[in-house]
Amino acid sequence: MKKFKFLTVLVISLVLNSCNNQPKNKTASVDESVSKIEVFDFHSTHRCMTCNAIEANTKYTLNTFFADELKNNKITFQVINVDEKKNEKIAEKFEASGTSLILNVIKNGKETQINLTEFAFMEGNDQEAFSKELKSKIDMELKAL
Numbered sequence: 001m002k003k004f005k006f007l008t009v010l011v012i013s014l015v016l017n018s019c020n021n022q023p024k025n026k027t028a029s030v031d032e033s034v035s036k037i038e039v040f041d042f043h044s045t046h047r048c049m050t051c052n053a054i055e056a057n058t059k060y061t062l063n064t065f066f067a068d069e070l071k072n073n074k075i076t077f078q079v080i081n082v083d084e085k086k087n088e089k090i091a092e093k094f095e096a097s098g099t100s101l102i103l104n105v106i107k108n109g110k111e112t113q114i115n116l117t118e119f120a121f122m123e124g125n126d127q128e129a130f131s132k133e134l135k136s137k138i139d140m141e142l143k144a145l
Contacts (some may be wrong), residue, residue, distance in 0.1 A: 035145045038104040039074045040097035045083040050124040051099045057130040065135050105141045
C-alpha cells in the first residue's frame with residue numbers, strides 16, 4: 001500500500017512538472033468598468049485522461065453551480081488548445097504551454113490570474129472533490145467582485 005501511494009504521488013508530480021511550470025498569480029489591467037471571472041482550461045492537442053477530466057469537471061461545476069453567472073457573463077469559460085497557432089497570444093499571456101486551469105479575476109478592470117493547475121491535477125479524476133473545491137474558489141472570488 002505504501003508503495004502504491006508513493007508511486008501515485010510520483011506520477012502526479014511528474015505530470016504536474018511536464019504539463020505545468022507557471023507562477024501562481026499575476027496581475028494586469030483592462031477596462032475599469034469590467035468585473036468578472038474568466039475561466040480558462042488550456043490544453044495541448046494530445047491529452048491524458050486527467051486532462052480530459054479537468055475539462056469535464058470544470059464544465060460540470062460551472063453549469064451546475066454558476067449557470068446564472070455564465071448566462072449574465074459574470075463568469076466566462078474557454079477551452080483553449082495551446083498547440084493551435086490562433087491561440088498563441090492568449091497562451092503566452094497566461095504562460096500556458098500545456099494543461100492549465102486558470103481563473104482570471106477582473107475587478108474594476110484589474111486582472112489577477114489564479115493558477116489552479118496543481119489542484120486540478122490532484123482532484124481531476126474525483127468529480128465531487130474537484131467540483132466542491134472549484135466552487136469554493138469561484139464563490140470566494142465572486143464575493144470579492
